[in-house]
Amino acid sequence: MARMKFICDAERCIECNGCVTACKNEHEVPWGVNRRRVVTLNDGVPGEKSISVACMPCSDAPCMAVCPVNCFYKTDEGVVLHDKDVCIGCGYCSYACPFGAPQFPGQGTFGVRGKMDKCTFCAGGPEEHGSQAEFDKYGRNRLAEGKLPACAEMCSTKALLAGDGDVVSDIFRSRVVQRGKGAEVWGWGTAYGTAAKQGA
Amino acid sequence: MRSTWMISAAVSAVFTLSACGEKPQDKMGIRSDQPAQAGTGVAAFTEPGWKAGDHASWSNHLRARANYGMNDHQRAPK
Numbered sequence A: 001m002a003r004m005k006f007i008c009d010a011e012r013c014i015e016c017n018g019c020v021t022a023c024k025n026e027h028e029v030p031w032g033v034n035r036r037r038v039v040t041l042n043d044g045v046p047g048e049k050s051i052s053v054a055c056m057p058c059s060d061a062p063c064m065a066v067c068p069v070n071c072f073y074k075t076d077e078g079v080v081l082h083d084k085d086v087c088i089g090c091g092y093c094s095y096a097c098p099f100g101a102p103q104f105p106g107q108g109t110f111g112v113r114g115k116m117d118k119c120t121f122c123a124g125g126p127e128e129h130g131s132q133a134e135f136d137k138y139g140r141n142r143l144a145e146g147k148l149p150a151c152a153e154m155c156s157t158k159a160l161l162a163g164d165g166d167v168v169s170d171i172f173r174s175r176v177v178q179r180g181k182g183a184e185v186w187g188w189g190t191a192y193g194t195a196a197k198q199g200a
Numbered sequence B: 001m002r003s004t005w006m007i008s009a010a011v012s013a014v015f016t017l018s019a020c021g022e023k024p025q026d027k028m029g030i031r032s033d034q035p036a037q038a039g040t041g042v043a044a045f046t047e048p049g050w051k052a053g054d055h056a057s058w059s060n061h062l063r064a065r066a067n068y069g070m071n072d073h074q075r076a077p078k
Helices: A018-027 A062-066 A092-096 A132-138 A149-153 A165-179 A186-193 B001-019 B055-070
Strands: A004-008 A037-041 A049-053 A071-073 A080-082 A160-164
Touching: A004 A165, A018 A037, A018 A149, A049 A132, A062 A071, A062 A080, A062 A092, A092 A165, A149 A160, A149 B055, A160 A165, A165 B055
Parallel strands: none
Antiparallel strands: A004 A160, A037 A049, A071 A080
């Protein structure tokens, strides 16, 4: 069974924000909501690194764990989605998410906070696939159209990879081998204690 | 005596190894969705080359699409 994952190759990301634009355009995301953002560390300093961040469909998602109304569910492909008809806009998921994925539109039913909106891995929501109701609430359902997320497919340098975790890791592994510098995944050194090689 | 020891060993093994397992990943939450491979029924937006309702066909299509679209090392001439 496929398990959908994103990987952002920090060696390739050029902070063009094409993924952010593709997402906003594909799903007609309202003002003030960014389902995807590009974060840059050491901006302006030689060796700066950028990474595109959105919902990273966690295997053990903290948003699901803390939601008081249990509005989240997980698809067979491991994509974490939520039901906006159940969401009360409390914001607990926002506190729990390590990636800042949950977004809250300014306008909406629940005062200034509104119902939660987040990256759906272009998998829509619980409404009927391809319906106007699904598009209005969650955006386009590209997975059910036989496509991958728009952000990754639009990425000009192919820094952002999306798809089945096995495929994505195979692609990334082949790049690492070609570069010959070792794994440059962000956080690798922190997690495994291996310092980045010179020039990496 | 021996059977008691074996039972206690088995029970302790169950408790110890249960932490090594993985939580179920499928269908959690209060509401489930149609599977993605069911398709949208909107032909204009649906990518050709796979059969709606067939999980293997859908999965293989996405795998090929990911490799073609993102794996430039595979596409570049050797």
